[in-house]
Amino acid sequence: MTKLQVASSPHHHNQRDTGAVMRLVVYAAIPGIAVQTYMFGYGVLVQLALAVVTAVVTEVVILEIRKKNTERAVKDYSALLCGLLLAISIPPLAPWWIIVIGTFFSIAIVKQLYGGLGFNLFNPAMAGYVMLLISFPVQMTAWLPPVSLTIQNVGIWDTIHTIFTGYTATGFSIAQLQATVDGATMATPLDHIKTALSEGYIISEGLNNKIFNASMGVGWAPVSFAYLIGGLVLIKAKVINWHIPASMIIAAMAVSAVLSIYDMSTHASPWFHLVNGSLIVGAFFIATDPVSASTTNRGRIVFGALIGFWIIVIRTWGGYPDAIAFAVVLMNLAVPLIDYYTKPGTYGHQNKVRNMAKPSPAKKSQQGDK
Amino acid sequence: MTNEYKELTLQGLWKNNPAIVQLLGLCPLLAVSGTVVNALGLGIATTLVLLGSNITVSLVRNIVPNEIRIPIFVMVIASFVTVIELLMHAFTFGLYQVLGIFIPLIVTNCAIIGRAEAYASKHSVKFAAYDGLMMGTGFTLILVLLGATREILGLGTLFSGAELLLGNWASDLTIVVYQTDANFLLAILPPGAFLGLGFIIAAKNIIDQVIKDRTQVKDKKVVQRARVTGTDI
Numbered sequence: 001m002t003k004l005q006v007a008s009s010p011h012h013h014n015q016r017d018t019g020a021v022m023r024l025v026v027y028a029a030i031p032g033i034a035v036q037t038y039m040f041g042y043g044v045l046v047q048l049a050l051a052v053v054t055a056v057v058t059e060v061v062i063l064e065i066r067k068k069n070t071e072r073a074v075k076d077y078s079a080l081l082c083g084l085l086l087a088i089s090i091p092p093l094a095p096w097w098i099i100v101i102g103t104f105f106s107i108a109i110v111k112q113l114y115g116g117l118g119f120n121l122f123n124p125a126m127a128g129y130v131m132l133l134i135s136f137p138v139q140m141t142a143w144l145p146p147v148s149l150t151i152q153n154v155g156i157w158d159t160i161h162t163i164f165t166g167y168t169a170t171g172f173s174i175a176q177l178q179a180t181v182d183g184a185t186m187a188t189p190l191d192h193i194k195t196a197l198s199e200g201y202i203i204s205e206g207l208n209n210k211i212f213n214a215s216m217g218v219g220w221a222p223v224s225f226a227y228l229i230g231g232l233v234l235i236k237a238k239v240i241n242w243h244i245p246a247s248m249i250i251a252a253m254a255v256s257a258v259l260s261i262y263d264m265s266t267h268a269s270p271w272f273h274l275v276n277g278s279l280i281v282g283a284f285f286i287a288t289d290p291v292s293a294s295t296t297n298r299g300r301i302v303f304g305a306l307i308g309f310w311i312i313v314i315r316t317w318g319g320y321p322d323a324i325a326f327a328v329v330l331m332n333l334a335v336p337l338i339d340y341y342t343k344p345g346t347y348g349h350q351n352k353v354r355n356m357a358k359p360s361p362a363k364k365s366q367q368g369d370k
Numbered sequence: 371m372t373n374e375y376k377e378l379t380l381q382g383l384w385k386n387n388p389a390i391v392q393l394l395g396l397c398p399l400l401a402v403s404g405t406v407v408n409a410l411g412l413g414i415a416t417t418l419v420l421l422g423s424n425i426t427v428s429l430v431r432n433i434v435p436n437e438i439r440i441p442i443f444v445m446v447i448a449s450f451v452t453v454i455e456l457l458m459h460a461f462t463f464g465l466y467q468v469l470g471i472f473i474p475l476i477v478t479n480c481a482i483i484g485r486a487e488a489y490a491s492k493h494s495v496k497f498a499a500y501d502g503l504m505m506g507t508g509f510t511l512i513l514v515l516l517g518a519t520r521e522i523l524g525l526g527t528l529f530s531g532a533e534l535l536l537g538n539w540a541s542d543l544t545i546v547v548y549q550t551d552a553n554f555l556l557a558i559l560p561p562g563a564f565l566g567l568g569f570i571i572a573a574k575n576i577i578d579q580v581i582k583d584r585t586q587v588k589d590k591k592v593v594q595r596a597r598v599t600g601t602d603i
Binding site for chain 2: 137
């Protein structure tokens with residue numbers, strides 16, 4: 001279909017539409033997903049399939065109800081990406097309805113009820129994750145140890161069986177799968193340290209456990225590094241700017257460095273915070289969501305830095321072990337304010353002359369040409 | 371039923387519903403609508419206060435100096451809230467403990483002072499009383515609807531804790547709609563109240579829109595109007 005496209009300025013020709021950008025993000029996540037599947041089993045892929053199907057179906061149904069152009073919206077891959085981000089955030093063996101409810105909530109309520117792509121205030125995947133975490137804390141924290149540490153070998157059939165029935169084909173429950181040879185339940189690295197601290201141990205004692213390898217969580221750190229590679233590719237391809245990931249990671253490092261200098265025994269080192277949990281995935285794939293993040297470069301630095309700050313604060317004093325979703329959703333709320341105070345000066349005018357008019361209601365859906 | 375009563379009923383229950391149109395009294399609405407029984411308890415308490423305050427305000431409307439009417443209304447409302455609170459303390463102590471601070475907070479419910487100021491202080495007693503009853507009923511209906519939705523989604527039951535309101539015999543009233551190990555906690559937590567209220571308001575707006583569309587279609591068919599001047603606005 002050839003049709004004359006009339007667009008508003010700038011008339012800079014760009015080959016990338018929204019769909020191309022979203023597709024690139026999906027491709028960049030592939031190394032991370034591959035490593036995550038290798039480390040945590042086939043559950044990751046099953047959750048991914050469930051999430052993507054739910055996301056696309058929900059998107060189509062809601063757009064049909066809203067009488068919008070379904071085809072174009074599905075081809076921009078934003079629903080698929082949202083499902084993907086949610087799927088890699090939840091435990092691989094979580095029951096099927098967790099990911100279905102979460103994805104439906106993300107797409108239908110957080111995205112479409114606010115007006116669809118480009119109008120959502122919150123990052124849909126992370127708002128969906130927060131909803132799941134506070135609604136179903138038990139299922140959402142039932143992470144299995146990495147495959148290399150488990151005693152039960154969970155094959156692909158067992159994985160599907162567990163996701164749909166709660167038990168493996170041979171009758172093991174998730175709680176039994178979590179147990180190790182000595183019967184102790186293994187938690188995620190962040191969970192483990194949090195529990196150790198609450199039981200009166202110090203950090204170095206907490207790290208002395210077989211789920212850690214030189215303060216890097218076994219299975220967790222490689223996943224983080226794989227996503228780091230994908231993230232760097234995204235920056236190189238100019239899909240995302242460096243501002244948010246850099247400021248987010250630097251701020252998180254700085255806050256945790258200050259805390260650990262203040263008290264080494266009860267505050268984990270910056271390195272620990274970097275490689276465990278989902279700081280890197282969050283910095284490159286989640287906080288950089290073009291719609292709900294800040295739109296000015298200075299604003300992005302502030303936005304990223306405050307997310308980094310909140311992550312460490314919530315990890316240290318909060319009730320939940322990890323905090324990417326809470327920090328991102330919290331800072332999404334602050335984006336209009338950040339954008340207002342970091343508005344760049346009009347070209348040809350001095351920067352300090354701040355136009356006190358209201359921030360322009362510019363649509364943020366086209367993010368190919370940041 | 372005369373026209374005035376009909377209009378008051380329509381206003382209180384639908385067109386000017388305190389909870390979903392005026393959006394007043396949201397604090398208790400959102401805080402205690404976790405179960406049907408809590409919602410019903412607070413709804414009845416609010417209705418009684420509204421009824422009493424509207425009657426009293428209407429009775430004294432001609433002798434209250436205009437300049438100090440608001441403090442007087444507030445005192446009237448506060449007195450009724452105290453009465454209700456003491457009654458609940460005496461007869462439904464369990465519910466009194468569950469609702470806690472939200473019973474005294476009825477004083478600050480803007481729906482009540484709003485009705486006193488906007489309606490009761492300008493109309494005779496019987497109309498004021500009926501207005502209070504209808505506004506209170508409208509508020510209670512929305513509270514119960516929200517409470518039922520949240521209770522079904524979050525706990526899978528209806529009327530759990532009915533004995534708090536009605537006495538021990540009522541503990542059999544609890545209906546188990548479905549049973550699950552994984553309760554949908556979001557519905558019980560505050561965000562569930564905001565989401566639920568949003569959906570109720572949206573549903574009300576859709577219904578209004580449908581009614582409006584229908585009547586407009588009818589009007590178009592009936593009204594054939596020839597424009598005779600170019601200036602009528």
